[in-house]
Amino acid sequence: MVKDTTxxxxxxxxxxxxFLKKGMAGARMQEIADEAGINKALLHYYYRSKEKLFDRILEEAIGQIADGLNKALEEEQSVTLKLFALVEVYLNxxxxxxxxxxxVLNEMNLNxxxxxxxxxxxIAKHIPGFLKQVREEVEQGLIAPIHPMHLLLNALSLIxxxxxxxxxxxxxxxxxxxPVFEAFLDERKPGIKQFITHALRP
Amino acid sequence: MVKDTTxxxxxxxxxxxxFLKKGMAGARMQEIADEAGINKALLHYYYRSKEKLFDRILEEAIGQIADGLNKALEEEQSVTLKLFALVEVYLNxxxxxxxxxxxVLNEMNLNxxxxxxxxxxxIAKHIPGFLKQVREEVEQGLIAPIHPMHLLLNALSLIxxxxxxxxxxxxxxxxxxxPVFEAFLDERKPGIKQFITHALRP
DNA sequence: CGTACATTTGACCAAACGGTTAAAATAAAA
DNA sequence: TTTTATTTTAACCGTTTGGTCAAATGTACG
Structure with a gap:
């Protein structure tokens, strides 16, 4: 994290x-101001409206998700290793x-x-390539037959x-x-990898 | 669904x-009244406050989730078949x-x-028994070794x-x-079952 | 120093909100 | 029908909310 004090x-x-905790509808401008230790009017001075401020945070959030997905899928590796990378990147x-x-899911349903x-x-960038790669590895018998989109979906679900x-x-x-949250995530990493590996055995 | 006209x-x-679509914070009593085609005051006549009305809906929602889980886990079957039942029940x-x-997830985070x-x-009713059953089937070599709680969690995730x-x-x-939502669910059913089956092969 | 500009604040406003109330409309009881 | 109880409504109330504004404070520069 960049330590910014402006x-x-x-x-x-x-x-x-x-916003992340309470969503657009549940958030209050006054609460954001308090959290920041500033006057409420100052929020409107920098970001004109609640919606503008929210959009900024939403875009940032989607960016994080997109970056994780792209980072994991872009390197040239086997399907299994790409999914392993996805587990690591996302859980971190x-x-x-x-x-x-x-x-993100909420605001997608709402708006x-x-x-x-x-x-x-x-987000869509590397997905078609990945789906194609799954199809190829299935044909080569490297992994068990599976619908490519469902495989990606299964991995995302498990994560x-x-x-x-x-x-x-x-x-x-x-x-x-x-266990507590962080320890729980550390447990999940090998758990997910093992589950995916087993499921993909030819 | 019981067709009630009271x-x-x-x-x-x-x-x-x-409430289901917009949550507690996003819902408006006036909107509920409009949706029901009645006066807003009538809402308060039958259910005293927004919170009371919301609690009623929330309890109902959690009841649906609990019923599905219990229904799938209560019958005496193998682990795999219980998970298959879970897929069917929940996706329906x-x-x-x-x-x-x-x-449910939202309101859990919020409140x-x-x-x-x-x-x-x-909810907790049949879970300990299921976890024990997983441990036994693993010991008997019927399914691949896996942390029981993670297996249940994986199934729920995929569903x-x-x-x-x-x-x-x-x-x-x-x-x-x-595909459109309903067709998508029909695709998911065999997809999930196959994935779980493969993952559990010893 | 003084002046121009940016930043920050307290006070305020209009609209939206959950909730109340007294009266109207309807149904039940006599 | 008349009376009583129940259901429904329009109008209203106090509070909260997002947003505005003029004044105050701070900062850069001549």
Whole structure:
């Protein structure tokens, strides 16, 4: 993280905290101002409206997701190793941003037209290539037959869902079943890799 | 669905629609009244406050999730067949309630103390037994070695996440890659079962 | 120093919100 | 029908919310 102390970035940091946790509808400009330790009018001085400020945070959030996906899929490796990279990259991002998935999914449900453009522009890049590679490795018998899109989807599910659902899971699991968040993520990494590896055995 | 035409259930149906889509913070009492085709004051006549009405819907939602889980895990079957049942039961529920997962996960993040009691009371029932069964089948060599809690978590991830993320996925996938929602779920069912089966091969 | 410019603040505003109330409309009981 | 109880509504209330503005404070520069 870049340690920025300008008013502008202090505001952004506060907006990030509040918006990510409470979403557009649940966030209050006054709360963001308090979190930043400034006057509420100053928020409007730098970012004209709640919506403008929110859009900024939303774009940043989608950017993080897109960067992770692209970083994991761009290097020339086998399908399995690309998915392993995806596990590493995403779980490291989510360790410091556990509200990221729900935040984006929510606003997508609430306001699809706002996100659609961002997603199509930033995320779609390396996906067609990856799907093609899956098809090839299946034909070569390197991995078990599987619908390429479903494979990617399965990997994303295994990575993201447990993070988003952690608060619920920690209750379902019963006393002491689930470790604290960070340790839980460390457990998930090999767990997911093993599950994917096994599922892809020809 | 029970076709109820009393004012009380008309209100509940409207509240369901609005709360599930927009959450507590985003929902407006006036919108619920409009959706129900009644006066706003009537909402308060039957359900005293927004929070009371919301709690009713939330309890109902958690009940659906709990029922699905319990129904799938209670019958005496192998681990694999229990997970297959979970796929069937949940994807059938989610077909008619695509906002259910995000709704519950969100309110859990926002207001843990409200849900915690409900979850512990309704959901935890059959889980310890299932985890024990996984341990036994692993020892007997019927399925590949795996952490029981992670297996359950993986199954839930594969089932729920794609439903919650469908709006995003339909954009990522690019033009024509993903079918419409209902057809997508029909595709997922065998996809998930195959993935789990493969992953559990000893 | 003084002046021009940017930054920050407290006070305020209009709209939206959850909730209340008294009266109207409807149904049930006599 | 008349009376009583229930259901529904329009109008209203106090608070919260996003947003504005003029004044105050700080900063750069001649």
């Amino acid at each position: 008013t502008e970035s202090i505001i952004l940091e506060a907006a990030r905290t509040v 991002v989510l360790r410091d941003n556990r509200y990221l998935p729900l935040f 699809p037209e706002k996100i659609t453009a961002l997603i199509e522009r930033k 993201i869902f447990p993070v988003a659902a952690y608060p619920v899971l920690s209750k379902i699991g019963g006393a002491g079943e689930l | 004012t009380e259930s008309i209100i509940l149906e409207a509240a369901r629609t609005v 529920v989610l077909r008619d309630n695509r906002y259910l997962p995000l709704f 843990p103390e409200k849900i915690t009691a409900l979850i512990e009371r309704k 729920i996440f794609p439903v919650a993320a469908y709006p995003v996925l339909s954009k990522i996938g690019g033009a024509g890659e993903l």
